[in-house]
Structure formats: structure tokens, C-alpha cells
Amino acid sequence: MSPSISSPLPLATYRLQLHRSFTFAQAADILPYLNALGITDCYLSPVNRAMPGSEHGYDVINHAVLNPELGTEEDFSRFVDALRSQGLNLVIDTVPNHMGIGKTLNGWWRDVLENGPGSRYAAAFDIDWHPTKRELENKVLLPILGDQYGAVLERQDIHVAYDEGAFLLRYGDHELPLAPKTWVSLLSHQLDKLTREGEQDMPVMELRSIVTALKNLPAPDVRDPELIEERGREKEVIKKRLAALLGDNPLVRAFVMDNLRLFNGERDRADSFDLLDSLLNEQAYRLASWRVASEEINYRRFFDINELAAIRVEDEAVFQEAHQLLLRLIRQGIARGCRIDHVDGLYDPERYLRQLRDLTQQGGGDPGASPFYIIVEKILGRDESLPETWPIQGTTGYEFLNDVNGLFVAADHKRLFTEIYARVVGHDDTYADLVYAGKQLIMQVSMSSELNVLGHQLNVLSERDRRSRDFTLNSLTHAIREIIACFPVYRTYITDGPEPVSDRDRAYIHMAVARAKRRNPAIDGQVFDFIRSLLLKQGDARTPEDREEQMRFVMKFQQTTSPVTAKGVEDTVYYRYHRLISLNEVGGDPDRFGLSVDEFHRRMRDRQTRWPHGLSASSTHDTKRSEDVRARINVLSELPQEWKTRIGRWSRLNRSHRREIDGERLPDRNDEYLLYQTLIGAWPLEPLTDEAYRNFCDRIQRYMHKAVHEAKIHSSWINPSPTYDQALHDFIHTVLDRVPANRFLEDFLPFQERVARYGLYNSIAQVLLKVTAPGIPDVYQGAELWNFHLVDPDNRGPVDYVARAAALEELRVTIDRAGPDRAAFVRSLFEQPEDGRVKLLALMLGLDQRRRHPELFQQGDYLPLECGGSKKQHLCAFARVRDRQAVMTVVPRLVATLAPDEKRLPVGTSIWEDSWVTVPPWPTLGEYRHVLTGEIFTAESVNGRRVLPLSQVFGHCPVALLERLS
Structure with missing residues (x-):
């Protein structure tokens, strides 16, 4: 085992979700395992006092104290002692945007x-103490009643x-x-x-x-x-x-x-x-039915959750109160970093982050030490960059997750999959139109109160100028809705100071207004122009009071676009648009069907230049599907014709299980299509006992129940349809019934098994990319072995750390003793991958490299490596280089079309033929050690290039991590 080292920044983080069933004491017990795995920083969910029974900790009710359900101060002290004894550091999740009420x-x-x-x-x-509804003057609306008051x-x-x-x-x-x-x-x-x-x-x-x-x-x-x-x-x-x-x-x-x-x-x-x-x-306060919240609630919430009230950390006193525990942990030298939850919900994110940076520097400790590690939960839109003026190390890694995922999607088949999906569901709505409709729906049914407030603010501003006073309240409110529905990113970052609007934000505002105008040709464009001028800080402000009111509108507008987008896209459209559901991921863009290797390299080089210390995530507590589920579903993109055939066959076999009500068959084809992809991704690897199979079926039922309610088409949380819900439940129950005559399962299971086998190669490739690409690899609890979980709460179940620790120790011992048989042992893990040890091995050995060469991975250059030969399109390769050190990562992609026989490993000359990968350009050819198998290869000179033949590199193991020896 590599010894723990002190590093100025994390080398690898491990996310733990703490709650009353997994406390400080239990977390302390697994720290030796995390250290042995190669983790340097334990990354905890919020530890502040939260609502009793909270499974996530984001409903904080007291920022100053530890959550008693996680343990006492003494329990926490013992956890900290255990961290220090293992040489581990602590990163804490911080919730500055809202509190549980x-x-x-x-x-x-x-x-x-x-x-x-x-x-x-x-x-x-x-809180708006003077809302438009007079009855709420100096009152808070409390929509907690189950019926009319x-x-x-x-x-x-x-x-x-x-x-x-x-x-x-x-x-x-x-x-x-x-x-x-x-x-x-x-x-x-x-x-x-x-x-x-x-x-x-x-x-x-x-x-x-x-x-x-x-x-x-x-x-x-x-x-x-x-x-x-x-x-x-x-x-x-x-x-x-x-x-x-x-x-x-x-x-x-x-x-x-x-x-x-x-x-x-x-x-x-x-x-x-x-x-x-x-x-x-x-x-x-005024008590009211929960159903009136969307229209009349007068306190800002976290998204549309009534029990989470936003707090104003822009107020200095509130800022200080909300960071009491974090500051204490910094002063005591316990916390080395923090994650900022939902940074886009804040009044002025950059100002907040600068305050936080100042706070951490005042926290004590060595003034010459590395800066406190700060990452933000931020979802970037297509081609959006994180503001480089933010004093942070990066994001929690959603953009990295989606870039890596895109590598394993066959981009050439986008048109075919679009046609298949349109044929299945019976319409060809574009993704952009669905996003527009989803955001409009949220503004209508969940956040109409916020939109009404913006409309009234805007109406007051328009009345102050004779050139805009004829704009009606209705037209102004409608225009705001249209601009938000067309907004291309989660939010802009305009400040209420003298700073001009950035080119970035100016472009997004112009884009949103132009799109809104195109969608509303019958509406006077002057209304949109008026709003645009305000958002660009170009409004005609004749008095300081006018300027203050205008900026209040702009800042409120910015705090509104983010939750509308999150609820309208992540929590609505992602459950409606199912062309290929592995693309429907937090921070993703389902309209982007795959990512080329060249584009991946470009993004990684940019990441290395701009944000080399951001987290590199693959699964989180918020992802819609685990990394291994996505890896499987991606395989479908390689098999469009067979997928089309299978879907048609399954639909015919299961047609009689759909219930016909009022001339409509339930569930609809879209939900059926989602179900089949979900089963492909989530089906367990191991044979299932009757009890285990029942548990799996229950998981699928719960997931699909959540999915249709989030989609808000046939049923919803606000207005559930018992008829549709029951029809869906009965359909799933019948489709998954393990009776001998179930022809669907007879056809489905062999296909699923084949897709799953290919998906394993995608998963292992993801592990090596995450560990070696620019950024800090983050492991979500339990994901070091196969993890086929779906969206929360499915992904927050207990983790068997005893089994993982035993498997890790066994791998360490076996690898150390294997000698010349090491390659054969690693090959056997790939040939019998059901227990997940092959994934654990790749992660363990990859993290060992990071601990042995911290400067290489934290400061080394990112060098794309040229690949050639007949199978070059199936390769992604790069090196991390610093001085005379180099580590090469070479992984396969699109393996289903590379190796049609899923039962044979994609290794050797019969698969890779004449394909090769270049090595970094040193004067000598050089030797390279395969970190997984222990094999040593010598580079060859071919047509003026220094290369390694892939038939050798992938001789026993279908992925490669190569360390330069000389």
C-alpha cells in the first residue's frame, strides 16, 4: 500500500452521505479502508443540525452546531482523530442558500x-413583506394545510x-x-x-x-x-x-x-x-392550503420546496451566522475545503465567494499554506465556461462527468436514434421545444408567485417612464416568462455595483431576448427591448432610487432563472425525453449525442489550463443514474438497428399488458421506452434469488413511479392520477413476472446480458479517465464496485464496507504475490467480472499512481496521443507529462462494434490488428510498465513515430495505464 502523503490539494475524494443510519462513528470505521484505497480527502454531506430524520442534510435548521443524529461532539472528535491517524483530510458540504423550516x-x-x-x-x-396581495401585508404565507383553511x-x-x-x-x-x-x-x-x-x-x-x-x-x-x-x-x-x-x-x-x-x-x-x-x-403568518403555494407564497424557496426557505447571505450578519460551524472547523484545522451547494441561488455568487475566501483566510493556520479548497455545485450550459474571476478551485464535476460519458456514445447514430424514438412515441418534438415547454410549465404551476413578483416589479419600473408606461402588467409578465423560457444558461452574474455587464452575460441576454421574440411574433417587440435594457443595466434611471429598483429587479430575475431551469429541465424534461437516457444527466445536454475524441481532448486541455483542481465526478448523490448504468445504456447507441428490432418486438409482446381506458393505452409508449432502457441499465449482474428479484422489481416500480410524476404528463406529485399510476404498476409487474411463459424476458435477458458485458468495458475505461485526466477524482460512496443504482433515493442505500475492505485487501495481497502471473490474474478478473473486483483494482492502482506522483497529476501537462491503424476510432489516449515523468492512459471506446462477440475479451491481435498509440516525444524510445498487469513494453519506431502496438498493450487487459520507466 502506498503511504499517505501530505498534499496542498486533494488527490482523490470520497463522498459519504451521513444520516442517522450512517454516523460519525460508522464513518470513522471505514477510514482505514479509504486510505488503503488511495483516497486523500473524506468528502462529507452537510454536518450541521438538520431536520430530524433527514437523509441528506440539506435541510439545515441550525448552522452553528453539529447534527445530533450524526453523533455527539465527542463522536465527531473521534472521527477527526481517526482522519488524522490515517493521514486523511476533510472536505465539508456547505449550504448557504437555504434552511429547513x-x-x-x-x-x-x-x-x-x-x-x-x-x-x-x-x-x-x-420575504416579501409588502406583496401585491394586500391580505399578506406584513405576513408570511404558510401553505401547510391539506385542505382549504x-x-x-x-x-x-x-x-x-x-x-x-x-x-x-x-x-x-x-x-x-x-x-x-x-x-x-x-x-x-x-x-x-x-x-x-x-x-x-x-x-x-x-x-x-x-x-x-x-x-x-x-x-x-x-x-x-x-x-x-x-x-x-x-x-x-x-x-x-x-x-x-x-x-x-x-x-x-x-x-x-x-x-x-x-x-x-x-x-x-x-x-x-x-x-x-x-x-x-x-x-x-397566514395559514393556507399547500395548493396555493405556487401562486401566492411570498418567501423565496429552494426551487419549489415549501419546507426550504432561502436565506439572504448577502447580509453580512446572516453570512457570519450561516458559516459559524465551518469557520470553527477551519480555525481548528479540521476542514481543508468545502463544497458550496447551489451557488446559482445566491444573490451575487462572486461576491459571496470572495467573502468566503476572505473568511477562510481569516480562519487561522499557517499564512503560507495552500488556499482553502473551495468547489461549487454549478451546472454549466452547452459551451458555457465557469467565470474565471471566481476565487475557487472549480466545480463539483458535472461537466467532466458528461464529457467522459459522451466519449462512449456513437455520435454517428444520432439521426437513426432520433428516428427510432420518434417512431416509438409517435411525434418528433425537438429537445429545444421540450425545454421551452418544461420551463413554461414550471413557471405556471410551481413558480407563478415568483413570476408575478417580477411582473409587478417590472410594472412599477415601466410606469416611471412615459416611453414605457403603456406596457400592461400582463404583457410585461408574459414577456418575462418568454425570456426565461428561452434563457440558454442557468443564470447570469450581473452585479448591483458599477461593474459593466460582462460580454458573456450580454451575449446570453441578447440570445434569450432574440429567441423570445422569434417565438412571439405577435407581441410588440418593444416590451422585450425594455426588459433587455434593464437586464443590461441600460435602463433610464433618473434618480438613485430608480437605479436601485432596477437593480433589485435584475438581481431577482437572476435568482429566478436558475430554479426555473433546474425544475423545468432536470426535473421535468429529463423524465420526458428518452431518446437515449444515459444523456439525461445533471449538467448534461441530451441534444448532444456523443463527443468526439478530438473534442474531448480539447475540453481536457482547457480544463487543465483553467480549472485543474476541480472535481472529476462520475456519480454523485444527485445524478439521475450511476456511472455503471450510463455505461451500459451508452452501448445501445452502437446498435441502432438491433435496438429498433428489439423495441418493436418487446412492444408487440407486451401490448396486451397495457390497459385501455377511454380509447388510450396505458402506460404510454414513451414511459414504456423509458422502462426498457432502465431495465437494460439497472439489471443486476449476479443471479437473483426470489427475494432479491422482488427487491429489484420494487426498485424499478419506485423509480418509474417517480419518473412519471416528475414528467408531469399523465400524473404528478401535485395532481396524481391513481388510474395511470396503477396501470403503470400493473404493466411493470406483469412484464417482469418470472413465469415460464414470459416471452419478453426470454428475449430481453440475453440481449441485456450482452449489452451489460460491453458496458463493463465502458465503466472501467471511465475509471481510468477519471483518475488520470485533469482534475481531482471523486468517488461516490460504494461506486468503487459495480453500482447499478438510479436517482435518489435509490442511490442512497447502505454500502457494505466490510466486503469492500476485504476485497481490497485480497487484491493487494494477490497483486503483490502474483509475479509473472499478474497479467493472467487481471485477465481472469475481466473474464469473470461479476463481483466488481476488476473495477476496484483499476481504481486502486490508478489512485496509487496519483499518490506516488502528486505533482505529475496536479501540475503535469495534458498531452493527447495520436492513435493509428484500422481501429483508431475505437481509442482515446493521452499522457500526463511533467519533467521526465509520464503516465499514459489508453482506453477503448465503442466496444460493441469493435468486438462483436461479447463473450471474448477485446484483447490481442485479432481485435486490434495493426492499431497503435504514440508515446510522448522523448529522444529515446523508452520503456513503459502496464500498471495493471505489470507488463513492460518498449516503444517502437514506425514511420518516424514512436509507438506502442495495441495488440501488445491490450494483450491481456482491455484498458491500459502505462508508467514511463525510462
Whole structure:
């Protein structure tokens, strides 16, 4: 095993998803395994306190403390000690964009609900306290009710309760605070009656005194910090007094409890709920059905998730509060880096990142040490570049993932696959049109509130200029929708300072407006021009106030385009467009059918120049399919004619299993097409027991259920169709029934097995590309062995680390002892790949190279290598070169058309014939050691080139990692 080394930057990261079933203690147990694998940095999901039961940690409710479900401070300290003992570092996932607010467990949010705009945390959340709906003035809309407000109220589902000196509102598992000043109505109702019963009674006098104290509390809308502090202090005093009074005096307690009974009303007596209704109307929130959220919600959310409220880290106080734990970990020398979740949701991403960079530099430690490692979760559009002014090391690697994936798609078959897909589904909608429609749908059904806000902002701006005042609210709102629907990237990065709009952002805005105009020839183009001028900071601002209002619109617009695109494309179109689903990946472009080797080299050289330390991901907790599922499905792109034949046959065999309702067969052909590709990609390698097969079928059912609901065509989360859902469930159940007469499975399984075999070569090739290309390889938990998981929650299940550690140790021992038999051993792993050890071996030995040559991989040049011969189109090869060091990566691609017999390894002269790969241009021919097999090859001189014959390089092993010896 290579020893752990200290490196200024990560050499390889391993992503762990922590939750109550996988805690700090369990993570500590696997660190020796990660070290043995070659990992240098443990990369954790968020560790801040999150909603109870959170499986992901992104619903943070307290940024200052560790999540108790992950363990205690002592557990975390032991985890850190274990990291240090293994020579490992820590990268932490950070969530600056939003917080969890479900069940009102978030202290900041609870304070806002209690005190409204006068809350000390009112500025922490992005709340519109003066929305267009007047009833919401100085209120937060809470869309948590399962039915209309009146119906819920009169069913007594909402009721007031008393708890330790305070009154609160209970609805299901929600507990909402009641503003202290409104307790007056609860305590003074019928108070005269109690007074007559005991005029001189000291407890009654104390109750009256408490009521007076409540009335004298500073009003909820005060903004003076001193008054806010006074209100909080006095409220606590009152709570103690009330708790003491009700605890000591049965008469007063009975009086208060009777008032609660009256306020909570009686079933079948509508007027008995007037008191409670009046009390609720006094609060700083308005309860509503969850169905009104899309149109009327007045706090910014994470995408369209009501339980995740956006926070305003652009406010310095909020920024500091939101990074308390991270700063502590930096000061203690525990964290070496962080991932920034959803950077596009921030008000001004670059300004935020500069603040964060400054914060990390103030965190302590050696001033001469390497900069804190910062990566951002950022999805780049086609040909979009990450802003080079951002003070970070790169992204989490979605663009790398999709570039590598594209290498294994047969680009020449794009037209054939487009025709096959159109024939199957019965229409030929373009991908661009689907994206446009998907974004329009999201703006209509999920985020119409955000669009209404933008429309009203724009209307106010237009009214201030006589040249634009005739634009109607409707036309302005419609134009905004059209521009966002046509926006070519997730967002622009215009700032509210004096900086001019960048050429990049200017081009995207012009493109979006031009596309919107073309799609709307009947609408006056001046409306679009007016909006474009504002977005380009060219609006006619006659006063500083005008300029401020214009910039507020621009910044809000930028924060809106990103979630609309994410929900409209990733979470809608990716579940509607199924031409080749391995391309429907986060950060991908399903319209780009494959990537040439030359284009791959160009992108990697650019990556080496611009972002050499960004993560190189292949699977993440957010990917739609694991790397191994995509690798299999890519094989289909090589077999268009056979795929066409199979699809036609399977459709005929399963036609009777589709249910006919109102003249329509369910499920539709598009969902059926998705199912077949999913089965190709996810089918387990190993033979399945009855129980294992049932589990697999259940996974497919759950995935397809999610897929059709995300697609929002026949069913959805908001408006589910039990009829369609049941028809889909029954279809899958029948199609996968392992009965002897299932002709579909008889035909499907041999084809799937053949595709799966080819997919394994794609998977191993991906491993070597990830480990050796520019960037820092990232391994998602469990993906070091075969991993055929689908989108979350399927990809967040438990990982058997005991089996992985044992397999790794066995491989180490066997490789060390194999000697001249090493090549034969490696070949045997490829010939019997079911247990995944061949993938583990490639990763282990590749990471060994990174630890042995850190400077080579962190600073070395990227050199594309020329390939020649009859099979050159099936090769991708490059070298990493620094001084006299070199490591060459040579991998096959499009193996299904290279080696038609899937049962034979694609190795030797019979496959590679006269093909060759050049070596880096040193004066001597040089010797190269095959890192996997141990073989040593000497370069040959052929027609003035120094080359290695592929029949030798791929003599035993169908992938190659070659280390220069001399």
C-alpha cells in the first residue's frame, strides 16, 4: 500500500452521505479502508443540525452546531482523530442558500413567525413583506394545510394549546408560535367573570398584570434593535410569570383552559370558530392550503420546496451566522475545503465567494499554506465556461462527468436514434421545444408567485417612464416568462455595483431576448427591448432610487432563472425525453449525442489550463443514474438497428399488458421506452434469488413511479392520477413476472446480458479517465464496485464496507504475490467480472499512481496521443507529462462494434490488428510498465513515430495505464 502523503490539494475524494443510519462513528470505521484505497480527502454531506430524520442534510435548521443524529461532539472528535491517524483530510458540504423550516423547528423561522417583520431574523429570510396581495401585508404565507383553511379550521384540525408559559398553535405535526401580544385575547376573554369571583384575589391580579405587560410589549413591526431586544427579554419574563401562576393556582388555570376550549370551537358550530379565526388573523403568518403555494407564497424557496426557505447571505450578519460551524472547523484545522451547494441561488455568487475566501483566510493556520479548497455545485450550459474571476478551485464535476460519458456514445447514430424514438412515441418534438415547454410549465404551476413578483416589479419600473408606461402588467409578465423560457444558461452574474455587464452575460441576454421574440411574433417587440435594457443595466434611471429598483429587479430575475431551469429541465424534461437516457444527466445536454475524441481532448486541455483542481465526478448523490448504468445504456447507441428490432418486438409482446381506458393505452409508449432502457441499465449482474428479484422489481416500480410524476404528463406529485399510476404498476409487474411463459424476458435477458458485458468495458475505461485526466477524482460512496443504482433515493442505500475492505485487501495481497502471473490474474478478473473486483483494482492502482506522483497529476501537462491503424476510432489516449515523468492512459471506446462477440475479451491481435498509440516525444524510445498487469513494453519506431502496438498493450487487459520507466 502506498503511504499517505501530505498534499496542498486533494488527490482523490470520497463522498459519504451521513444520516442517522450512517454516523460519525460508522464513518470513522471505514477510514482505514479509504486510505488503503488511495483516497486523500473524506468528502462529507452537510454536518450541521438538520431536520430530524433527514437523509441528506440539506435541510439545515441550525448552522452553528453539529447534527445530533450524526453523533455527539465527542463522536465527531473521534472521527477527526481517526482522519488524522490515517493521514486523511476533510472536505465539508456547505449550504448557504437555504434552511429547513418544516414543523417550525428552525429557531430563526420560529422567531419570524412569532414576530413578523419585527423579528431579529426577519432580514435573514428573503420575504416579501409588502406583496401585491394586500391580505399578506406584513405576513408570511404558510401553505401547510391539506385542505382549504375554513374546512381545516372547522374540523378542529387546528387548535390552540398551552405549553410551559406560552401559547402555540398545533396542526398535525406542526407547532406554530402565537405572537405574545395576541395572547391578550386568550387571557382576557371572560376576564370580568373571573374578576367578579375574586376581585381581591392576588392570582387574579397577577393575571391582569400579565395581560397589561403583554399589551405593553413593543409592537411586532418595530425595527429598532433595542426594542426588539426588549421584547424578547420581557416575553421570557412574562412566560415565567404565567407558568408560575398557572402552576400554582387551579382557579386561574381552569379559567385559561376553559378559554382555550372556547377558542378551539365545537364541531358542527361554524360560529364557534370565530374566536380562533380572529386570533389567527392577528398573527404574522397566514395559514393556507399547500395548493396555493405556487401562486401566492411570498418567501423565496429552494426551487419549489415549501419546507426550504432561502436565506439572504448577502447580509453580512446572516453570512457570519450561516458559516459559524465551518469557520470553527477551519480555525481548528479540521476542514481543508468545502463544497458550496447551489451557488446559482445566491444573490451575487462572486461576491459571496470572495467573502468566503476572505473568511477562510481569516480562519487561522499557517499564512503560507495552500488556499482553502473551495468547489461549487454549478451546472454549466452547452459551451458555457465557469467565470474565471471566481476565487475557487472549480466545480463539483458535472461537466467532466458528461464529457467522459459522451466519449462512449456513437455520435454517428444520432439521426437513426432520433428516428427510432420518434417512431416509438409517435411525434418528433425537438429537445429545444421540450425545454421551452418544461420551463413554461414550471413557471405556471410551481413558480407563478415568483413570476408575478417580477411582473409587478417590472410594472412599477415601466410606469416611471412615459416611453414605457403603456406596457400592461400582463404583457410585461408574459414577456418575462418568454425570456426565461428561452434563457440558454442557468443564470447570469450581473452585479448591483458599477461593474459593466460582462460580454458573456450580454451575449446570453441578447440570445434569450432574440429567441423570445422569434417565438412571439405577435407581441410588440418593444416590451422585450425594455426588459433587455434593464437586464443590461441600460435602463433610464433618473434618480438613485430608480437605479436601485432596477437593480433589485435584475438581481431577482437572476435568482429566478436558475430554479426555473433546474425544475423545468432536470426535473421535468429529463423524465420526458428518452431518446437515449444515459444523456439525461445533471449538467448534461441530451441534444448532444456523443463527443468526439478530438473534442474531448480539447475540453481536457482547457480544463487543465483553467480549472485543474476541480472535481472529476462520475456519480454523485444527485445524478439521475450511476456511472455503471450510463455505461451500459451508452452501448445501445452502437446498435441502432438491433435496438429498433428489439423495441418493436418487446412492444408487440407486451401490448396486451397495457390497459385501455377511454380509447388510450396505458402506460404510454414513451414511459414504456423509458422502462426498457432502465431495465437494460439497472439489471443486476449476479443471479437473483426470489427475494432479491422482488427487491429489484420494487426498485424499478419506485423509480418509474417517480419518473412519471416528475414528467408531469399523465400524473404528478401535485395532481396524481391513481388510474395511470396503477396501470403503470400493473404493466411493470406483469412484464417482469418470472413465469415460464414470459416471452419478453426470454428475449430481453440475453440481449441485456450482452449489452451489460460491453458496458463493463465502458465503466472501467471511465475509471481510468477519471483518475488520470485533469482534475481531482471523486468517488461516490460504494461506486468503487459495480453500482447499478438510479436517482435518489435509490442511490442512497447502505454500502457494505466490510466486503469492500476485504476485497481490497485480497487484491493487494494477490497483486503483490502474483509475479509473472499478474497479467493472467487481471485477465481472469475481466473474464469473470461479476463481483466488481476488476473495477476496484483499476481504481486502486490508478489512485496509487496519483499518490506516488502528486505533482505529475496536479501540475503535469495534458498531452493527447495520436492513435493509428484500422481501429483508431475505437481509442482515446493521452499522457500526463511533467519533467521526465509520464503516465499514459489508453482506453477503448465503442466496444460493441469493435468486438462483436461479447463473450471474448477485446484483447490481442485479432481485435486490434495493426492499431497503435504514440508515446510522448522523448529522444529515446523508452520503456513503459502496464500498471495493471505489470507488463513492460518498449516503444517502437514506425514511420518516424514512436509507438506502442495495441495488440501488445491490450494483450491481456482491455484498458491500459502505462508508467514511463525510462
